[in-house]
Amino acid sequence: MSGGDADWPLWEVFVRPRRGLAHTHAGSLHAPDAELALRNARDLFTRRGEGVSLWVVPAAAVTASSPDERDPFFRPAADKPYRHPTFYEVPEGVRHL
Amino acid sequence: MGTAVSAEPERARAEDFERTIAADERIEPRDWMPDAYRATLIRQIAQHAHSEIIGMQPEANWITRAPSLRRKAILIAKVQDEAGHGLYLYGAAETLGASRAELLGKLHTGRHKYSSIFNYPTLTWADVGAIGWLVDGAAITNQVPLCRCSYGPYARAMVRICKEESFHQRQGYELLHALARGTGAQRAMAQDAVDRWWWPSLMMFGPPDDASPRTAQSMAWKIKRHTNDELRQRFVDICVPQAEALGLTLPDRDLRWNEERGHWDFGAVDWDEFRAVLAGEGPCNEQRLDQRRRAHEEGAWVREAAAAYAAKHPAGAAR
Ligand SMILES: [Fe+2]
Ligand SMILES: [Fe+2]
Numbered sequence: 001m002s003g004g005d006a007d008w009p010l011w012e013v014f015v016r017p018r019r020g021l022a023h024t025h026a027g028s029l030h031a032p033d034a035e036l037a038l039r040n041a042r043d044l045f046t047r048r049g050e051g052v053s054l055w056v057v058p059a060a061a062v063t064a065s066s067p068d069e070r071d072p073f074f075r076p077a078a079d080k081p082y083r084h085p086t087f088y089e090v091p092e093g094v095r096h097l
Numbered sequence: 098m099g100t101a102v103s104a105e106p107e108r109a110r111a112e113d114f115e116r117t118i119a120a121d122e123r124i125e126p127r128d129w130m131p132d133a134y135r136a137t138l139i140r141q142i143a144q145h146a147h148s149e150i151i152g153m154q155p156e157a158n159w160i161t162r163a164p165s166l167r168r169k170a171i172l173i174a175k176v177q178d179e180a181g182h183g184l185y186l187y188g189a190a191e192t193l194g195a196s197r198a199e200l201l202g203k204l205h206t207g208r209h210k211y212s213s214i215f216n217y218p219t220l221t222w223a224d225v226g227a228i229g230w231l232v233d234g235a236a237i238t239n240q241v242p243l244c245r246c247s248y249g250p251y252a253r254a255m256v257r258i259c260k261e262e263s264f265h266q267r268q269g270y271e272l273l274h275a276l277a278r279g280t281g282a283q284r285a286m287a288q289d290a291v292d293r294w295w296w297p298s299l300m301m302f303g304p305p306d307d308a309s310p311r312t313a314q315s316m317a318w319k320i321k322r323h324t325n326d327e328l329r330q331r332f333v334d335i336c337v338p339q340a341e342a343l344g345l346t347l348p349d350r351d352l353r354w355n356e357e358r359g360h361w362d363f364g365a366v367d368w369d370e371f372r373a374v375l376a377g378e379g380p381c382n383e384q385r386l387d388q389r390r391r392a393h394e395e396g397a398w399v400r401e402a403a404a405a406y407a408a409k410h411p412a413g414a415a416r
Pocket of ligand 1 (some may be wrong): 182
């Protein structure tokens with residue numbers, strides 16, 4: 001096969017579903033440059049009005065936290081329940097707190 | 098922090114994997130996973146992706162001859178959706194370390210299979226209706242449980258796909274319904290299409306459970322949630338009343354309600370035909386693969402031009 005697309009970089013696509021919401025990751029696609037990545041993203045992820053704004057980011061530019069989604073990196077947060085409002089006891093009948 | 102993980106012994110990671118599966122949580126791309134789990138997923142997702150893009154051909158055959166502008170616009174949108182499904186799925190396979198170019202290469206050289214259903218010809222306009230109702234219908238029955246597949250990217254792709262498939266099925270059903278209420282010739286055309294597509298649609302669920310050696314492992318890994326025969330039965334139960342509402346019959350003399358089982362009994366699927374079509378002896382195998390290779394080769398200049406443009410304008414290119 002000639003002209004394989006093996007060399008086209010991978011892009012991560014983020015879609016803002018509507019005004020007031022943040023962009024969320026929708027998936028990835030291959031494209032030779034940013035402009036075509038945007039056009040491909042429109043055709044691939046917003047064929048039914050699923051978005052009002054798109055971001056495309058070279059997948060190679062993403063720095064990720066760690067190779068394991070359950071890494072000790074996040075463990076320090078697990079033993080700090082006092083960071084949550086439910087940790088605290090409040091006298092009966094006190095309101096707006 | 099990564100060093101702590103790479104030092105973690107293999108067995109602990111395997112236990113972690115098993116725990117995640119048991120807790121019905123999702124495995125994500127960078128999690129440790131057994132090699133066989135990865136290989137099974139790549140094979141299944143790739144075959145699924147290939148089926149989506151090969152599946153564009155039998156229907157695209159009718160785009161230029163659609164009987165109205167409305168039907169033409171619908172058919173174009175459907176075929177375009179199938180291309181999108183292929184891309185979602187190749188994307189999911191790539192998160193497992195496969196490359197799309199390599200997977201396409203395997204399709205083009207016949208080392209990878211696609212669903213046997215697409216090796217049947219679309220002889221009349223009614224076939225577009227029968228495909229939407231039965232083929233997309235069978236695909237939906239297969240795919241809805243895959244939305245809960247243990248591999249995150251595959252499950253997420255299936256959620257998108259299932260949302261889009263329901264329009265595919267309904268437009269096909271509506272098309273057949275219109276023909277079934279039409280002239281005698283239109284009605285006969287609709288019945289003929291259902292007669293030809295019914296059995297190949299039942300084959301889409303794969304071989305019977307006792308001849309499907311991989312099912313047990315796939316179910317243990319929660320890639321699959323139901324066996325082939327369970328899904329086939331579910332599909333038959335759904336279709337019988339739908340066929341009645343169309344005023345069309347399903348080509349099976351053994352079809353009858355089984356009070357005891359609470360299901361429709363149905364006749365024996367011709368598994369010899371299934372195996373023959375998979376082995377390349379279906380009516381359109383050669384034509385489908387030739388067309389796919391030609392489309393890829395004829396698109397080469399577009400890919401090359403786009404790559405050359407990107408090289409000249411590095412500001413817009415990925416770094
Ligand atoms: Fe599809
Ligand atoms: Fe479809």
